[in-house]
Amino acid sequence: MKPLSNLISQIPASLTLAVNDRAKALQAAGKDVIALAGGDPDFKTPEHIIEAAFTAMHEQRATNYPAPMIGIVPALEAIAAKMARDNDVQIADPRHQIIITPGGKWALYLALSAVTNPGDEVLILEPYWVSYPAMVKLTGGTAVPISLDPDDNFRITAEQLRAHLMPRTKAIMVNTPCNPSGRVLTAAEIEAICQVAIEADLYVISDEIYEKLVFDGRQHLSLAAQPGMAERTLTINGLSKAYAMTGWRLGWLVANPDIIKTATRLNSQAVSCAATFTMHACVAALNGPQEAISQMRDAYQARRDFMVPALNAIKGIACNNIEGTFYLMVRFPGSRKNSLELAEALLEHALIAGTPGIAFGQSGEGHVRFSIATAMSDLERAVERLAKAAPLIM
Numbered sequence: 001m002k003p004l005s006n007l008i009s010q011i012p013a014s015l016t017l018a019v020n021d022r023a024k025a026l027q028a029a030g031k032d033v034i035a036l037a038g039g040d041p042d043f044k045t046p047e048h049i050i051e052a053a054f055t056a057m058h059e060q061r062a063t064n065y066p067a068p069m070i071g072i073v074p075a076l077e078a079i080a081a082k083m084a085r086d087n088d089v090q091i092a093d094p095r096h097q098i099i100i101t102p103g104g105k106w107a108l109y110l111a112l113s114a115v116t117n118p119g120d121e122v123l124i125l126e127p128y129w130v131s132y133p134a135m136v137k138l139t140g141g142t143a144v145p146i147s148l149d150p151d152d153n154f155r156i157t158a159e160q161l162r163a164h165l166m167p168r169t170k171a172i173m174v175n176t177p178c179n180p181s182g183r184v185l186t187a188a189e190i191e192a193i194c195q196v197a198i199e200a201d202l203y204v205i206s207d208e209i210y211e212k213l214v215f216d217g218r219q220h221l222s223l224a225a226q227p228g229m230a231e232r233t234l235t236i237n238g239l240s241k242a243y244a245m246t247g248w249r250l251g252w253l254v255a256n257p258d259i260i261k262t263a264t265r266l267n268s269q270a271v272s273c274a275a276t277f278t279m280h281a282c283v284a285a286l287n288g289p290q291e292a293i294s295q296m297r298d299a300y301q302a303r304r305d306f307m308v309p310a311l312n313a314i315k316g317i318a319c320n321n322i323e324g325t326f327y328l329m330v331r332f333p334g335s336r337k338n339s340l341e342l343a344e345a346l347l348e349h350a351l352i353a354g355t356p357g358i359a360f361g362q363s364g365e366g367h368v369r370f371s372i373a374t375a376m377s378d379l380e381r382a383v384e385r386l387a388k389a390a391p392l393i394m
Contacts (some may be wrong), residue, residue: 011134015359023353029265034382036370037353039179039327043244043299047293053277062277069272071100071252075279076146078286079252086211089235089254090293090392094277097258099264100282102274104209104238104251109135110263111234111253112171116141120170122205124360125156127329129164129179129207131289131362143172147363153320154181154363158192162229165196171203172196174223177210177282180369181329182322185220194226204233212242212293214324215301224254242293242323243285250278272287300326303372303379310383316390329357333368336394342368342393350389352382 011111019037026033027243043338054088056062066072071079076094083089091097101107108131116122118140126147146164148154161172174193176185185193197204206223214220224233251274255265267273304322311330318331333340339356346368347351357367373378385394 008200011137014130016355019353019355022359026347026351026353027141031351031354033347033351034378035299035353035376036374036378037355038370039241039268039371039373040246041241041296041373042375043256043292043296045243045245046249046288047286048284048288049243049245049281049284051232052288053281056280057277062280066100066273066276066279068095068298069268070095070260071098071274072276072279072283073102075282078283079254081103082286083254087208087220088225089222089230091254093257097254097260099252099253099260099267100274100279101253101267102271102278103249104207105131105147106271107236107238107251108132109138109206109252110203110208111236111255111259111266112136112139113266114255114259114263114322115171115234116204117170119168121166122170123161123164123172123202124361125172125174125178126153127154127180127357128173128358128361129175129366132173136173142168143329144169145361147361150320150331150367152365154178156185156189156192157194161192161196162199167204168353169200171205173205173207175207175210175325177214177220179210179325179365180327180357180364182320182325182327183357184214184220184323187221190221190223190226192216193223194229197232198228202232203235206233207236209236209238210241210325211237213297213300213326215297215304216323219325223356233268234259239282239285242294242296245281245285248278248281248317250274250282279285282303301375304328306376307370307372307379307383311386314383314387314390316394317386318376326371328370328372329367330354330370331363332394333366334367335366336393339365339367344367345369345393346389349392350382351386352385 105295354368
């Protein structure tokens with residue numbers, strides 16, 4: 001038979017999903033594996049959101065294609081109101097500045113596709129979410145990683161960004177709060193990104209899917225709200241993480257009308273639209289009570305407050321405090337193993353599934369990412385196992 005796609009064959013499989021699948025397979029085989037590799041909240045979707053979707057389906061308001069296809073008007077308006085309320089981003093025309101997508105991942109791909117031409121370079125900050133380089137490659141661009149220093153808590157400076165600028169640099173991808181580092185960008189870091197983006201006339205693709213999961217009273221700052229950034233910023237968000245709705249697959253892209261028009265062309269040919277019933281759920285999520293989101297955030301913060309000191313108390317293990325998300329980048333300073341070997345040793349000797357740090361770029365090497373989006377009882381057991389198995393893991 002004739003060969004399959006060379007481009008797709010060059011795209012690596014997601015290590016996050018691969019580790020998660022292996023953990024589930026071991027669990028199915030009867031092994032007591034503690035799965036800390038994935039990013040799926042262990043909370044339930046708030047009931048009023050589920051009821052809104054069911055009601056819309058029962059009333060036959062959510063069983064046909066949406067009108068317009070980019071999203072039903074109440075959902076577009078709810079997103080616009082949320083952007084104004086939470087992000088200080090004003091959207092004058094929701095029908096031409098927002099597109100609702102089947103998941104935030106597709107919104108990211110649409111954003112990259114809308115601004116990238118073959119040969120364009122896209123700056124990505126290490127450690128990065130595993131899918132960023134693959135998405136850039138699939139859109140014909142070249143991902144240019146910027147390795148941030150773990151000893152400096154992965155801090156971003158304008159000098160680092162300028163050092164990687166080239167004539168074909170087109171955009172920079174930013175994720176705050178950051179998966180996997182747990183960093184929430186400071187006002188100084190946001191200013192540095194904006195300064196370089198304006199100087200070099202770059203688009204900024206701002207992944208803000210974890211914006212509600214910010215700890216210790218910190219403030220999430222949106223790139224699009226900064227002076228001079230509204231037209232050049234593509235904001236990606238969704239319901240998966242903050243509202244415990246990963247399986248609903250509902251995200252959105254906010255950008256200037258020309259970008260949305262371009263993204264809509266690809267969307268219409270590739271996926272048509274997001275599921276209509278999820279759009280009704282979106283209205284309920286964004287316009288309804290928000291107490292559950294605060295409760296989930298506080299639970300993640302409590303888990304962080306337990307895990308970070310507990311891990312640092314184990315000889316040979318180190319973990320920086322995190323400012324948001326539900327991920328920890330755990331280091332093993334005395335080990336000679338690389339992150340793939342560390343993850344394998346964790347699974348073998350402690351029955352703990354974590355994601356190798358190399359999945360997130362060279363800055364992640366020497367780390368294993370743990371997700372704390374699981375029950376406190378599992379985290380307590382994980383710490384006990386690590387304390388016993390640490391000498392074997394090294």
